[in-house]
Amino acid sequence: MKNIRAIVAASIVLFSATGCKNDFLDRAPISQMNGNNFYKTADDMKNALTAAYSGLQYGGLYYSSMHIIGDLRSDNTEITDPAAGTDMVAVDNFQNLPTTSISSTTWAGHYQAIQSTNIVIEKIQAVTMDANLKARYTGEAKFLRALMYFNLVRIFGDVPLVIKVINNPQEGYTYGRNPSAEVYNQIIADLTEAEAALPHEFTGADIGRATKGAAAALLGKVYLTQKRxxxxxxxxxxxxxxxALNKYQLLPSYASVFxxxxxxSRESIFEVQFKKGSTGEGSPFTNQFAPIGSGTAVVAVGNPLGQNIPTANMNSAYEANDARKAVSMRNSxxxxxxxxxxxxxxxxxGTPAAYLDSDNNWIVLRYADVLLMYAEALNEQGYVADGPAFTYLNQIRNRAGLPSKTSxxxxxxxRVADQAAFRLAVEQERRVELAFEGHRWFDLVRTGRALTVMASKGMQLHHVLFPIPQTQIDINPSLIKQNEGYNN
Structure with missing residues (x-):
């Protein structure tokens, strides 16, 4: 099989013709071009699955939206130059409205990608092919669909739950917003099935696909978000x-992760694959995160966009001698x-091949995240002085060159003397360990700390969710209603 990154571009072209357009659930999504006659062979389904993976690269997903929401919305990063864009400033300052592009881009991109996963899950059933391969392809698609819905439900709350292929415009008008609990039930079902079907690892050209460990880790994060x-x-x-089966490990050096x-690497559980110089397959982060006005001092090719600048508060969050700081950010x-x-x-x-065209992948899940989530889950079940939760927390600290915390x-x-103090210790460690990887905002919302931490920035209670795109409400006002607090 060709490398998964190398065939994504061709798949995007192929499946743009099948109706996976950015107007999904916006102008009544369509999946057509005689699709029922197209999906006939295992190779057809391989191409369909690759198109589903390509959705991760959309602007409304990991190309830009997820770091805008995950970090810029939080106290990790900020916009220091308005030239970065008015919509960026609006998200940073809790002034984004239903008409601000971040909502519409994120909504449309995710539903476009969900349509691609639904194509695989639905069409593969009638294809004559190896049963194990069919189960694996289905598991990969269900992992991707679960990831998309996990993002959506955390960003918007109640969202339309679409688990079938949309074949004509009128079908799009029948979907309203499903309660979050129903969306989470589907996420859990998809991940449970994916975990059962997927292999522990891939090798060679298949590296980058979803694995059993990826499904298990994401399901753990889902349960953590639900406080289960x-x-x-x-x-x-x-x-x-x-x-031993997944072959995950905490690498000896933090620098060797990035x-x-x-x-x-062996610390990576799932990452979005990008490749520069390959017809739109490159990543934009090197340009996006360079300060405006820095010329070629920070990024050698293309404009610096200043979209994710670490705050002074983030800078001071690192303890002295924390090896992670130099790997994560600079001050000049x-x-x-x-x-x-x-x-x-x-x-x-890195050095882009062209503007917004770098090789850098985006890590969605890694083993350090799992260790910190597990420490958090243990503590929430009951604080144990210097118990196992401390062990996992301190594995992360010690790798960064920092001393252990004890009761x-x-x-x-x-000193971490009680359960409340341990919660803050985990929060702190997650902040600096996972800095600029798109986790901070979701952590603050999940733990109920967002309003406390971000109130000085102008956050109000309703800002825990983003506004539903106004285009969705205008097109389907009887079924799509706005989130509370965004109606005026």
Whole structure:
């Protein structure tokens, strides 16, 4: 099989013809071009599945939306130059409206990608092919669909639950917003089936596909988000206990997790694949995260866009001697012989082949995340002084060159004396360990800390959800209603 990244571009062209357009659930999505006659062979389904993976690269997903929502919305990053874009500023300052593009782009991109997964899941049933391969392809598509819906339900709350192919415009008008509980039930069902069907690992050209461990880890995060601590702990411990099969590990050096040469490492559980110089398959992060005005000092090719600038608060969140800081961000650059003081992200550094065309992948899940989630789930079931939760928390700290935290440490900064203190210790560790990877906003919302942390920025209670795109409401006002707080 060709490398998954190398055939995505061709698949995008193929499936744009089948109706997977950006107007999905906007102008009544269509899937046509005689689709029933197209999906006949295992190769047809392989191409269909690759098209589903390509959805992860859409602007409304991991190309830009997920880091805008996951970091820019939080206290991790900010817009320091209005030239980065008025919509970016609006998200940063909690001023985004139903007409702001972030909502419409995120909504449309996810539903376009969901349509692609539904094509695989539905059409493959009638294809004569190897039963194990059919189950695997279906499992991969269900993992992707679950990931899409997990994003949507956390961003918008109640959303339309579409688990069949939309074949004509009128079908799109029949979908209203399903309660979040129903969406979560579908996510759990999809991930449970995916975990059962997927292999522990892929090799060679198949590296980058969803694995059993990816499904298990994502399901653990889903349960954690639902505050189902026992189920989350069981699921996450399964990933930890199966490292011999999954081959996951916490790499010895934090620096070895990131950079183009380190992609798809043993710490990575699932990442979105990008490849520069390959007909639209490159990633934009190197350009997006470089400060406006930095010329070629930070990124050698293409314009610096200043879209995800680390805040002063983020800068000060790192403890002294934390090895993760230098890998994640810088405080200055040298331009024309002059030192310019300006924070910027370096996790996605590289030399683009062209503007917005780099090799950097986007890591969605990695083993360090699993360890921290497991520590959190253990603590929520009951604080144990210097118990197993401390062990997993300190694995992450020690890898960064920091001393362990204990229940009765003489250093008050390292003392975690009760359950509430452990919650904050996990929050802090997740912030610096997973910095600029799109987790911070979702962590703050999940733990109920968003309003406390972000109130000074202008956040109000209704901002835990983003507004439903106004286009959706205008097209289908009887079934699509706006989230509370965005009607005026």
């Amino acid at each position: 601590w026992d189920l989350a702990a069981t699921q996450l411990k399964k990933v930890i206990d199966n490292v 950079g183009i040469a380190n992609e798809n 650059y040298v331009l024309n012989g002059n030192t310019v003081q300006h924070n910027y992200v370096v996790k996605y550094s 009765n440490n003489v250093d008050v900064a390292l």
